[in-house]
Amino acid sequence: MQAPDGLDDLYQDIILDHYRSPRNQGALEHPHLHGEGFNPFCGDQIHLTMTLGEDGRINGVGFVGQGCSISQASASMLSDQLKGKTLDEAEAFVRMFKGIMQGEEVSEELEEEIGEIASLQGVRQFPVRIKCALLGWTTLQDAIREYRETAS
């Protein structure tokens, strides 16, 4: 169905598709990293688990959550692109996405690289929803920070 007037940038088909069928659903049994994200403003929750391969790259991702379409779709898109990244690369990925949400231009090159995630640019027109879009990402950032603190 067509999005209500004025909301087609926010509720793009690809976003609704991730909301309806979130990818990488579930909690991994023996994760190396895990994070809990909570946005008390709207009650959105994300539980993120990840495993690392011997090469130090993320080889398993699972998330469960409840919340609005934007928070869940954004986390789903993120989970889809984490595998194969080192933790440093994952952190750079978070910084890149935060930059986009803060209004940084997305070059054609970057748009190609991030694929579906580019569809979240429409969220920028709705400032209160930026926090929703960021929830999965800040949860990832916290998970990496905690992993490093425990490991060191």
Add this chain to the structure above:
Amino acid sequence: MYDVSAVRNDFPILSRQVNGKPLVYLDNAATSQKPQSMIDALVDYYSRYNSNVHRGVHTLSMEATDAYELARQKIATFINAPSPDNLIFVRNTSEAINLVAYSWAAANLKKGDRVVSTEMEHHSNLVPWQHAVAEAGAELKLMKMAEDYSLDLSELDELLTPQTKLVAFTQMSNVLGTITPAKEIVAAAHRVGALALVDAAQSVPHIAVDVQDLDCDFLAFSGHKMAGPMGIGVLYVKSEVLEQMEPFLRGGEMVLEVTYEKATWADLPMKFEAGTPSVADSIGLGAAVDYLTALGMDNIRQHEVELTTYALERFKELEEVTTYGPTDMSIRGGVVSFTMGNVHPHDIGQVLDQAGVAIRTGHHCAMPLVRSRLHLPATARASFYLYNTEAEVDALIDGLKTTSRFFGDASSRRS
């Protein structure tokens, strides 16, 4: 009754558009809109007689002081307080309750004492007591919410032990709209020698409140939810309690005589109003009270009962919608919290905003009630005031139908 369309003309904001649609403002439990007469009172004060109060012999200061104290008198009459001296001006309900916690409770709560509250409190009448009992080594016990969303009084006798020093409760829940039997609870508190504090933030704007009839010891409310300005609220305290209380804030304006060593306090209620008060906002609240009084609180209540009844009927058309709150309108205010299948309240609020309809989404500053009792992460909430219309309820329902069609598929697949 009054003419709602004429009343709407008194509120300039109601003629604005949001996203190209007429504003439908249904977030009145968060804050109400303001009539022109109230706005004029603020402008008039700042344009004609802005001055500090209770000092200076000059004309402006005397005019400002007179207007400030006249506002206190009007508000005292509005809640039928015995005297304006029973009213302390504060910023809002939270500050009023904190004043009681820091002044009265700090001096009177002892180890082993008990404070009784309810499961349906706004954070502002829960968090200060959590802190106060922790400081004193006392305990906090809660009256439960019943199955029908009323307040369950069946355990009241067990809850109210001789150790109970205070019963602090809401007169109307901001989430459920539940109106509690305040007079009965106050009487029960007094039977065990406890004092009673009424959080009237949601009740004073919507129903006639008479503090002498309630016989409560404290009653707190905010101006901005009752057509008044933000930044002004009121704490009513019964005289014999107020006379025993020590100041909460110390400094200018609240003293009688000061030496380098010590100070004595000004008379009530100034003893509790340290520093330059919010003079304009107090005068604005006085103007708001004039406005409400002219319409008549019973008329306002009747209008909201009719509108809420209509809204609850229309909500029934939406199969996937669940509403929360009493069905008995005699114990319900104009608040309708609801959920719609698995569509998150935030998405509901977004689609409605696009249609110009403003509602609240989230936990409504009552996180334990929403999460632990209703077992929901969040709800959507429409709340009405004296100027809302059936046509606006229709706009809400239309917006919800759009939301449901758009997200319906998503919601069924996630469930």
